[in-house]
Every structure is written in C-alpha cells, then in structure tokens.
Amino acid sequence: MKPNTQQLNDLTTQVRRDILRMVHAVNSGHPGGSLGCTEFLVALYQVLMDRKEGFDMDGINEDLFFLSNGHISPVFYSVLARSGYFPVAELATFRLLNSRLQGHPTTHEGLPGIRMASGSLGQGMSVAIGAAQTKKLNGDKHLVYSLHGDGELQEGQNWEAMMYASAYKVDNYIATIDVNGKQIDGPTDEVLNMGSLKAKFEAFGWDVLEIKEGNNIEAIIAGMTEGKTRTGKGKPVCVLLYTEMGNGVDFMMNTHAWHGKAPNDEQLEKAFAQNAVTLGDY
Amino acid sequence: MKKYTNTGNKDTRSGFGAGLTELGKTNENVVALCADLIGSLKMEDFKANHPERFFQVGIAEANMIGMAAGMTIGGKIPFTGTFANFSTGRVYDQIRQSVAYSDKNVKICASHAGLTLGEDGATHQILEDIGLMKMLPGMTVINTCDYNQTKAATIAIAKHHGPVYLRFGRPSVPNFTAENGEDFVIGKAALLSEGTDVTIVATGHLVWEALVAAEALEAKGISAEVINIHTIKPLDEEAILKSVGKTGCIVTAEEHNILGGLGESIARVLALNTPAPQEFVAVNDSFGESGTPAQLMDKYKLNNQAIVEAVEKVVKRK
Numbered sequence A: 001m002k003p004n005t006q007q008l009n010d011l012t013t014q015v016r017r018d019i020l021r022m023v024h025a026v027n028s029g030h031p032g033g034s035l036g037c038t039e040f041l042v043a044l045y046q047v048l049m050d051r052k053e054g055f056d057m058d059g060i061n062e063d064l065f066f067l068s069n070g071h072i073s074p075v076f077y078s079v080l081a082r083s084g085y086f087p088v089a090e091l092a093t094f095r096l097l098n099s100r101l102q103g104h105p106t107t108h109e110g111l112p113g114i115r116m117a118s119g120s121l122g123q124g125m126s127v128a129i130g131a132a133q134t135k136k137l138n139g140d141k142h143l144v145y146s147l148h149g150d151g152e153l154q155e156g157q158n159w160e161a162m163m164y165a166s167a168y169k170v171d172n173y174i175a176t177i178d179v180n181g182k183q184i185d186g187p188t189d190e191v192l193n194m195g196s197l198k199a200k201f202e203a204f205g206w207d208v209l210e211i212k213e214g215n216n217i218e219a220i221i222a223g224m225t226e227g228k229t230r231t232g233k234g235k236p237v238c239v240l241l242y243t244e245m246g247n248g249v250d251f252m253m254n255t256h257a258w259h260g261k262a263p264n265d266e267q268l269e270k271a272f273a274q275n276a277v278t279l280g281d282y
Numbered sequence B: 001m002k003k004y005t006n007t008g009n010k011d012t013r014s015g016f017g018a019g020l021t022e023l024g025k026t027n028e029n030v031v032a033l034c035a036d037l038i039g040s041l042k043m044e045d046f047k048a049n050h051p052e053r054f055f056q057v058g059i060a061e062a063n064m065i066g067m068a069a070g071m072t073i074g075g076k077i078p079f080t081g082t083f084a085n086f087s088t089g090r091v092y093d094q095i096r097q098s099v100a101y102s103d104k105n106v107k108i109c110a111s112h113a114g115l116t117l118g119e120d121g122a123t124h125q126i127l128e129d130i131g132l133m134k135m136l137p138g139m140t141v142i143n144t145c146d147y148n149q150t151k152a153a154t155i156a157i158a159k160h161h162g163p164v165y166l167r168f169g170r171p172s173v174p175n176f177t178a179e180n181g182e183d184f185v186i187g188k189a190a191l192l193s194e195g196t197d198v199t200i201v202a203t204g205h206l207v208w209e210a211l212v213a214a215e216a217l218e219a220k221g222i223s224a225e226v227i228n229i230h231t232i233k234p235l236d237e238e239a240i241l242k243s244v245g246k247t248g249c250i251v252t253a254e255e256h257n258i259l260g261g262l263g264e265s266i267a268r269v270l271a272l273n274t275p276a277p278q279e280f281v282a283v284n285d286s287f288g289e290s291g292t293p294a295q296l297m298d299k300y301k302l303n304n305q306a307i308v309e310a311v312e313k314v315v316k317r318k
Helices: A005-026 A031-036 A038-048 A070-082 A088-093 A124-137 A157-167 A188-192 A197-203 A217-229 A265-273 B012-026 B044-049 B061-071 B089-101 B129-134 B147-159 B206-219 B237-247 B262-272 B293-299 B304-316
Strands: A064-067 A144-149 A173-179 A207-211 A237-242 B030-034 B054-056 B077-083 B107-111 B140-143 B164-167 B190-193 B198-202 B224-228 B231-233 B250-257 B278-283
Touching (some): A005 A038, A005 A070, A031 A038, A038 A070, A038 A144, A038 A217, A064 A070, A064 A124, A070 A088, A124 A157, A124 A173, A157 B061, A173 A217, A197 A207, A197 A237, A207 A217, A217 A237, B012 B077, B030 B061, B044 B054, B077 B147, B089 B129, B129 B231, B129 B250, B147 B164, B190 B206, B198 B206, B224 B237, B262 B278
Parallel strands (some): A064 A144, A207 A237, B030 B054, B030 B077, B107 B164, B198 B250
Antiparallel strands (some): B190 B224
C-alpha cells in the first residue's frame, strides 16, 4: 500500500535528519543538493517507481533509477535504506573507511540499490539511455528515471545524450533536472549562464514539463504522474524540477554556501529543531 | 625454428568484423554500438543482419561509452566500435567511472591503433592507449596480431565477463595463426617458436615482424624464442619468467609508446622476479606523423630489422 501524504512528509523529515547527521558525523559531504531533492527521491521510491522486492543488478521487470549528480549521495543512501535496500544503521558508516557508503555512490562495494557509479558529472544520462534501450530490447515495459543537477548540464556529454535520446525515440525514459540555480562557485546564471533549459531541451526534441513546487511532495507526485503519461509517445521526457538548495533548514536556504559543507554541532541542533519529527534516527 | 605460413595478408579489423558477425548469429545478447565509423570498423554485416541490436550513436563517443555501460543492465553485452584514439583518450573518464569502476560488461573494440593508421597522422595515431587501459583496475587488455586471432578474440571476449579493451588495426598484415582460433586463450601467452639465446616478446602487428627477425637471427647463429603476448593484462607472467629463465635476456616489441606499454609491464615482472637485460622496440616517447604504414614503421623502428638490432644489443648485455 502506498503511504499517504502525512507519512510521506514524516519520512521526508526523517530523511533530512539522516542527511544532516551523516554529513555532520564526518564533517564532509553535500547537504545542500541532498536537502533540495529529498521530497523528489522520497516520492520516487515510495510512490512513483514500480520496484521489485530485493535488489538485483539487471532490474528486469521493474523501474530503474540512476543518480547522475552523485554528490547528493546522502539523500540517495537515506532513501534507499528507508526503502528497504540495506539496514538503516549502515547510514552511520557514510564516508568512513571500509564502508559500502562511499563519498559518491558506487557499485564497487556492492551496496544494494546502486547500479552505476556516479560522481564525475555528466555521465548518468547516457547510462540511463542505455538501460532504457536494453529494456526495449528485452520487451520490458518498465521505465527508467534519472536525476541530474542543473549545473551538471554544463558537461557536454549530456548534450550528446540528449541528441541521441530524441533522434532514436527513447520514450521509456524520464530525466529529471534539479533546477536549484546554484553550483559550487555560485548561481548557475553567473558561473555559466545556460539560458532557458526548457527551450534547450525542447530544441533537442524532448517533451518537457515543469514542476514549479519541487519541494512539495504532492506537486511532485502530480507532476511526475503526468510525466509518466507522456512516456511511450516517441519522445524522451524531461522534468524540470524547481527546488531550493538546502530546503528545510532555514540557514542553508537561499545560498550556495552549503553545497558541500557540513554543519557544526550547534548548527546541527538548530537544523534538527526545524525537522523535529522522527521515525527513529539511525 | 618453427615456420609459419602467411595465408594471405588481411587487416585485423576485418577479423573483428567477422567475429562480430559470428557473435550476431550465436549470442542474442550481443549488441553493437558505433560512432560513425561502421565501414572502418567492418561492422556492416552485423548492422545488416541485426538492425535491432545495432546502435549508431553519431560522432559522440562519450555518450556511446555511457550507453554501453547502461545497456549491460538487463543482460546485454555491448561491443563499442571506433578508432583507438576515440575509444580511449577521448573517453577516459567515461570508461573509468561508468565501465571499469562500475564493473560493466562492456567490450571496447578499437581499430586503427598505432602508427599503421598511416596518412591521417598523429591526431589519429594513438600510441598511449595500452597504457591508459592497463592502468584501469579490472580492465582486460588484448592486442591481437592478425585476422584469425582478432576474430577469435572477438568471439572469446563475449564469453568473458567484465570490461575488455580489444585493440586492432587498419593495414593488411600477414595472417598466420590458426584459422579456428584454437591457439587463442585470454591471458595465455602463445609460444610461437622455441629458442635458447634470447626471448622476443611481441604484441599486435609486431608479432609477425618478430618471427621474421627470428629467422634472420637464426642465420646469424642466434636462437630466438618468440612469444606472442596478445593479452597484455592480465599478463602471463609465468610464460615470460619461464622463457627468460632459459634465455637470460629479452626484447619486447610493440606499436606503442615505450612508456606505459607491454615492455614496461614485462620490465616490472622481471624486476620483481629475475632481473634480466631487456631492450625495447617501441616508439620513443613521441607522437606519430603522416606517411604510409610501411614508411612509418621503418622511420620509428618498429620492424624486423629493429628487432634484430635490439637482440644483438641485448645478448651482449647478458
């Protein structure tokens, strides 16, 4: 049974707490983008994706997800653990020596839920397109999802992949772009202005839809459900998800400062106070 | 020494094409991707026979490697095809993260490797690809010597689980290994001719040159043992140590930069086990240039005469 909105919001708060604890514990990692994509990944794994029990690499007869912007590993790990892929207690090993929870996600340590290493940016769309092509060859009607940072689109490989996906009608695929308008060195418009992402994806032959409230779980479910109805119609689907980096922690919002910085003890307590509901911290 | 018969010059890339054609018939999981070089890679037959399993990606090698990695998820065995330069140097990070680190069952098939690409010149003549690929953990690196062996290797790597770099070339060269490929086993050195005075270890197009050199050396009273190292990684260390244990010195020959190639891999094995004099027939840390393959192999000293000279030098160092 799918969780209701209250349960989803509670889980979202818990994932936020996990993210904050993980990066605080090792004084490293990327909380900003993780917090901004928390609602999206909770909605994807808890509501939107058709997933099998357990994990196998081939993922036949289930939907697949690829995280291209691997630095937001904290939110990915928390959502995977709380969706049953591995014990929640293992979140405590994030970025530690001998952990399966490497700084950036990897298949190398055999962590269930991960199908591709990511971290070096710009590679996930090609991988997702390949997986989508294999689904077609296998007669598997399930979908492939991916998530990318907006700054990540500055990598040229994305545009090769975008050209391919429309030219060859990869229409069993939904690529979501986390449009938070920020990257390490500042606002994306200042670092390298990409102009209109909507116009660019459309010019590359994609069906584009926007989710203006990218941190509202009901808006995400509605938007992505609409996105699913647009698959199978000859075009790859792009969702522009407008989010707030650092969402849910007031002092981490409206700045790019928390892209890759961990909170100190005092900041952690302050952030927890703003995210008080817990389903049980790890 | 054992004699080999050239059954007629053929290009190794056509061996790849023939192997892929065979795989198309025998393994439905094999898929092929190409970056706008179908004719050069001899992939026409596979494309014609299995259009649904053939993916033309355009001039976009990074996307090709990423797609190939993704296609393994669900059980496909992707073979990518383009020139060696665009198969490695251009897409190193894609191979590193999406293929090697992610342990994906991708076969990176690279034609036009080395100087023998010829007239196109140094932009296309990669001499660093073996080094780039052998440094990646988990990557198997194979450089075949003739048509028959390239066909056999193409078929063999489909059965081998894990990332593979298969390197071959453009020019027509002597075809002399077993037609049925029975002498090709991944990771197993092929002892072509036994000898007692020097070991010549060659890979790729230099293997035939090594056999020619061994004949010339025999006439000069030097008995050369010739070994074909088609699999540069994992290296058949046992075969090398056994041979050098007998001969006491070695010449390595390859169409690659002296830095990072087969010769360095063998020097490491010898240094760790039984240090022995070694001479290198390889490109001396330079780029290539335009010219016919024969002119280039002559100018850069990658031929049987260069091997003979290296042998004469190394035997004196014993």
